[in-house]
Amino acid sequence: MYYKHHVFFCINRRDSGEVCCAQRGSEAMQAYAKDRIKSLRRSGPGGVRINKAGCLDRCDLGPCMVVYPEAVWYTYVDKQDIDEIIDSHLIHGRVVERLLLP
Amino acid sequence: MYYKHHVFFCINRRDSGEVCCAQRGSEAMQAYAKDRIKSLRRSGPGGVRINKAGCLDRCDLGPCMVVYPEAVWYTYVDKQDIDEIIDSHLIHGRVVERLLLP
Numbered sequence: 001m002y003y004k005h006h007v008f009f010c011i012n013r014r015d016s017g018e019v020c021c022a023q024r025g026s027e028a029m030q031a032y033a034k035d036r037i038k039s040l041r042r043s044g045p046g047g048v049r050i051n052k053a054g055c056l057d058r059c060d061l062g063p064c065m066v067v068y069p070e071a072v073w074y075t076y077v078d079k080q081d082i083d084e085i086i087d088s089h090l091i092h093g094r095v096v097e098r099l100l101l102p
Numbered sequence: 103m104y105y106k107h108h109v110f111f112c113i114n115r116r117d118s119g120e121v122c123c124a125q126r127g128s129e130a131m132q133a134y135a136k137d138r139i140k141s142l143r144r145s146g147p148g149g150v151r152i153n154k155a156g157c158l159d160r161c162d163l164g165p166c167m168v169v170y171p172e173a174v175w176y177t178y179v180d181k182q183d184i185d186e187i188i189d190s191h192l193i194h195g196r197v198v199e200r201l202l203l204p
Binding site: 001002003006008044049051052053054055056057058066068069070071073 | 103104105108110146151153154155156157158159160168170171172173175
């Protein structure tokens with residue numbers, strides 16, 4: 001396992017006003033998560049990788065991200081949600097039930 | 103498990119001539135793989151998703167992709183390699199040993 005947790009944020013932007021993750025601030029949240037993992041010194045091989053991704057095709061439930069290899073899907077609203085996913089799941093291995101996608 | 107196999111192609115482009123996956127044709131190969139999975143009718147929930155991703159941070163071994171949840175990392179050169187990964191791994195569940203990243 002190259003990364004313990006490999007996280008993909010959808011940062012797709014759709015045209016013509018359709019619902020998309022980028023419209024809901026996903027790019028800023030991905031950048032925030034990446035910086036936070038780095039400042040916590042959890043980035044890199046054996047640790048956590050925070051990636052941008054194209055459309056994960058769950059637009060209606062977005063903004064969304066997925067954590068592999070465990071295949072846990074989350075939505076989020078703000079930095080507090082990102083902090084909770086990082087602290088609980090990515091650092092301590094406890095899934096954040098309230099933010100799971102159905 | 104929302105997707106049986108969720109594939110992320112690094113399509114990152116680095117500036118100033120540094121080695122990167124985009125330089126080695128990753129965007130065209132991602133598009134090719136996505137089209138092929140669609141034509142094989144294996145796309146969608148319960149099937150295969152072919153995604154673009156930002157830098158997977160294994161640039162020196164690129165172009166690279168990763169298949170989750172199994173966390174199998176591949177490199178590839180051409181469409182024949184992509185076809186083999188699709189037919190062997192994504193359709194029949196057999197890892198393509200010769201294309202694995204070390």
